[in-house]
Amino acid sequence: MEINKYNKPLRNVFSGIHIKPFFKYNDISSIIDSLNKGIAEIEIPIFIIKSELLEQYPDLFSKSTFENNNNWLDTLNDEQLDTYCDVKSQLEEDALMLTTVYQARNYDAELAYFCGLIPFKVLGDYEDIEFLALGGCDMDLTYKLEAYQLLADASYDEKSYFAEKGIVYFENYYGEKSPVVVEIKKLLISELGLS
16 A cells, blocks of 8 residues: 555645545445446455454454465355355445445545545446445544545645644544554655654
8 A cells, every 4th residue: 555645745625525526425325226226236345355354253264364375265164255255245234334435536445444444346337436435333434534535645625624623633533553643644744844
């Protein structure tokens, strides 16, 4: 994963978190309708499924399960295969849990997952569309989108919570020493010379 791979100077813009254009909001009803009609399917990046399997089921999966094995799915026993299917289904449900998903100007699945988002694609007959889902509910999760925008685009919305509260905003949600906060601080230091 390359942080700030687009190497743009830090700037405030109307991002789409609060005002368009960095993120485009999408109502999931049309996605769900396409999935139900069988004219589209959802694809969660395989690295996320592997990561979740390793984290949640270390007694069933190890890194060696996946290393140097392009056909690792074919080698799973029944219990592992059932677990794989359960984790994949849960991720798909989590991605479609809320009524809105987001399209980012700069889509980076690894960075999105790093920020706590669920990146996924909707595969259709005519085109594949990349989305980001918040992957949770019961609280304001826009901090994930704001972190993603900062790290992917080195930009932020002037009406965002980050613009109002600074790095403390991310520290409150992610934790002061979280890898996401560390990367944001590096970005702020390199772009603004802050220490």
